[in-house]
Amino acid sequence: MPPRVKDAYRHCRRRATAHYENFPVASWLLPRHLRGPVAAIYCFARDADDLADEDPRPLAARRADLLAMQERVEILEDPAAEHEPEWIALADTRARFDLPAEPFRDLIDAFLQDLEQTRYASFGELMDYCRRSANPVGRLMLHLDGEPTESMLGYSDAICSALQLINFYQDLQQDLRENNRIYLPQDEMDQYGVTEAMLAAGQSSFQLRNLMQFQYARADRLLRAGAPLGGLLRGRMGLEIRAIINGGARILWRLRQQDDVFARPRLRARDVWVILAHSLRPRRR
Known part of the structure; x- marks a missing residue:
């Protein structure tokens, strides 16, 4: 080189x-x-x-x-x-x-x-954005590792979309204040009684906490749907993917424990050890 x-x-x-x-x-x-x-x-x-x-x-x-x-x-x-x-x-x-x-x-x-675009009417609309903003990175990583199958690409898309959603949940107030963007489905905000004023105020209301618990649970299901990819990939690439999946799951776990939905969790030393321990052995479906 x-x-x-x-x-x-x-x-x-x-x-x-x-x-x-x-x-x-x-x-x-x-x-x-x-x-x-x-x-x-x-x-x-x-x-x-x-x-x-x-x-x-x-x-x-x-x-x-x-x-x-x-x-x-x-x-x-x-x-x-x-x-x-x-x-x-x-x-x-x-x-x-x-x-x-x-x-x-x-x-x-x-x-x-x-x-x-600064608002998303539905979850389907948001997922279409994730398809282009996040999923391409996972697909490129798979191409670096070899010739991915369609099932591998599907698993990767689920993981990357979940990670993108998790990033949105960590930056709710920052996205709104700095870029006037809300990456939450507008129809679901209406369903749970959450207004843009609540987000701008930065107050973790009962309605907002309920909405975010629903978002966290769905992102967790999406992340788990892609988890078999970590068992399909061999060697260090498989280990990296499993660590990323477990890292996303750990952040979701911390988000779900917080009363303040606007607090951005950071992984600590103990979290890193938990992630590595869960990543060392591949799990197959």
């Missing part, structure tokens, strides 16, 4: 490990040869996410940059033709692993949607 490509991968790995996530990215559990490629995919998603959420420029400029990213990744194939480390690493990853373009295209579609 040329030195500039190695340096690009190191850069992506530093970025991936520096940004706090409850769910580990390119962690030491992964096979060594996949840590750089996973970090390169993460950097692509992170840059697109920042354009949608953090960039202070007008919407038109951010939309143009996202569309440019989408067009660029479609034709990406030669690391020697790239200059930025993130794109060098991603070009090498796409070329070496023959990654499909569709998951990258879907990711950008989701971030473009974030520029325009």
